[in-house]
Structures are given as C-alpha cells and as structure tokens.
Amino acid sequence: MDTWESLRAECLSCKACSLAERRNNVVFGDGAEDAEILLIGEGPGQHEDEQGKPFVGRAGKLLDEMLEMVHLDRTKVYIANIVKCRPPENRDPLGVEQDACIDWLRRQTALLRPKIIVCLGRIAAKSIIKNDFRITQEHGQWFERNGVQITAIYHPAALLRDVHKRPATFEDMKSIQAKVRELCEHTEV
Ligand code: URA
Numbered sequence: 001m002d003t004w005e006s007l008r009a010e011c012l013s014c015k016a017c018s019l020a021e022r023r024n025n026v027v028f029g030d031g032a033e034d035a036e037i038l039l040i041g042e043g044p045g046q047h048e049d050e051q052g053k054p055f056v057g058r059a060g061k062l063l064d065e066m067l068e069m070v071h072l073d074r075t076k077v078y079i080a081n082i083v084k085c086r087p088p089e090n091r092d093p094l095g096v097e098q099d100a101c102i103d104w105l106r107r108q109t110a111l112l113r114p115k116i117i118v119c120l121g122r123i124a125a126k127s128i129i130k131n132d133f134r135i136t137q138e139h140g141q142w143f144e145r146n147g148v149q150i151t152a153i154y155h156p157a158a159l160l161r162d163v164h165k166r167p168a169t170f171e172d173m174k175s176i177q178a179k180v181r182e183l184c185e186h187t188e189v
C-alpha cells in the first residue's frame with residue numbers, strides 16, 4: 001500500500017508519457033490528505049507547471065472563490081488533475097497521456113477514500129464518470145460508483161470565458177454543499 005509521501009516521490013520522477021519532456025514540475029496534487037472531497041481538474045497550465053501546484057493561475061483563483069461560496073477551501077478538499085504534467089500550449093491531454101497518467105490518480109483516490117468526487121470540466125468528467133458525458137446537459141447531476149458520489153461542474157476556465165455559465169455553477173455548488181452536509185463526517189460547510 002502507498003503512503004502519500006512514497007506516492008508523491010514516485011510520481012515526481014514519472015516519465016511514462018512524453019509530457020515529461022517539457023515539464024518544469026510534476027503537479028502531483030494539493031490539499032488535505034484526509035479530505036472527504038476530491039476535486040479533479042484536467043491538467044496543469046503554465047502557472048501550475050511553474051509552481052508545481054494545481055489551480056494557482058486565474059482559473060484557480062476563481063475556483064477558490066467558488067469553494068468559498070459554500071464554506072470550502074483547500075484545507076477541506078484535495079485537488080488533483082487527470083494528467084500531472086502540462087500539455088504544450090494547454091491543449092487537451094491526449095488519450096494516451098491520460099491512460100499513462102490515470103493510475104497516479106487511482107492511487108491518490110485509494111489513499112484518500114473520498115466520500116464525494118467533483119470533476120472540474122468535461123475532460124475529467126469523461127474520464128471519471130463516462131466517456132459520453134455531456135457537460136452542458138449533465139453538470140450538477142449525481143452519479144454513484146463504489147459508494148462514492150460523483151458530480152461534474154463547469155471548469156473554472158470555462159466560467160472565465162462565459163459568465164453566463166456562472167448561475168448554473170452556483171446552483172451546482174449548493175448541491176455539492178448539501179451533499180457534503182449529508183455524507184461527510186468531519187467537513188463543516
Ligand atoms: N486547469 C486544470 O484543469 N488544472 C489545473 O491545475 C489548472 C488549470
């Protein structure tokens with residue numbers, strides 16, 4: 001069985017796909033290692049690649065604000081990405097890259113044993129919930145897998161591009177808050 005320390009160390013030296021070649025940092029994950037809520041993004045952007053931490057750029061600031069609206073913050077959640085190294089020009093991670101990387105997230109999830117998983121955006125939702133996931137139609141809906149409640153919301157970068165998506169996301173955050181109140185044992189929201 002992994003420990004957080006051993007898993008992080010192993011991941012930081014991963015060269016399982018070609019994204020390893022141009023990265024400055026592997027972005028392993030951030031947050032509370034006993035969090036009951038796991039947030040899953042797509043992959044690091046420029047700022048994340050520079051700092052080695054997920055969601056530290058403009059989208060990350062908006063994510064922090066979205067969490068704050070329902071009394072959540074990075075001390076109460078764990079944040080990880082589908083791929084741990086930055087895709088060039090922020091393109092979508094390729095299927096082969098996602099396949100090469102997904103085991104790190106599996107092992108993180110096994111350590112965390114979250115009650116609730118929130119996919120941030122289409123790429124994470126397709127990988128985690130189902131391959132034909134439609135973010136515009138199915139954001140905010142709840143799915144169950146092995147006793148874990150899973151939902152997807154718009155990616156914060158999409159909310160920066162299109163403010164009209166924000167009211168729906170506020171509703172989705174409220175639904176997440178209600179689910180946290182229902183299921184989580186040590187997360188006050
Ligand atoms: N977008 C993501 O999907 N993940 C990050 O860590 C930053 C931006």
Ligand code: SF4
Pocket residue numbers: 011014015016017018019020026083084085097100101104
């Ligand atoms: Fe390894 Fe994932 Fe980085 Fe590819 S993206 S090198 S699989 S950590």
